[in-house]
Amino acid sequence: MIDEYAGCYVVFGNMTPINRNGNSLEIELWGNKLDLIPISNDTFVSEATAFGFVSVPLLKFSLQFKTVKGTQVALLHGLPAPFAFQKVPEYTISEAWKNRLGLYQTNTLDELFEIGKVQLDIDDGILLFNVNLQGKSADSDTEIKIALNPISDTEAVVIGLADGEGGTVRVIKTGESEDIYYSGFMFSPVVKNKSISMH
Secondary structure: OHHHHOEEEEEOOEEEEEEEEOOEEEEEEOOEEEEEEEOOOOEEEEEEEEOOOEEEEEEEEEEEEEEEOOEEEEEEEOOOOOEEEEEOOOOOOOHHHHOOOEEEEEOOOOOOEEEEEEEEEEEOOEEEEEEEEEEOOOOOEEEEEEEEEEOOOOEEEEOOOOOOOOOEEEEEEEOOEEEEEEOOEEEEEOOOOOOOOOO
């Protein structure tokens, strides 16, 4: 049962791995690794170490695993409202998507932020759209890893249950190139300079 819960989850655009650790689970959450000990078949509580050697269950926070309409989720309880983490399903990335990997740029402007580096990438078998957002104020760079579930050679769904997630990324062919359209933004591949080697 524990193996079924392990995997990569998405919450608020963040990739969160949950790994098996013996008879318990381990979650990496906001830069912290927490051990999760089972208190029932589908519910785990985090464990903290007191004085460096005594493990104490933190019953205030629990993680409950459920399948809702065919989607595997982990619900974090103990906050004013539960957080829902969506498990990234296993899938195969087609050659069409693999051929699009690389850097992208956009000419679409936004009043609140500027989009810096954009890269379509694969990490641990997951298709990712890595976006660097630069806010208008200094020191407000944010790196977002948007996990995608390709549903065809030209469409991928943004994985996650929060606002802005669940949308569709579409590939639009413009002349020779293939652009990526998402949430009002058009991303074009950065053309690499091909150097000519002389022998």
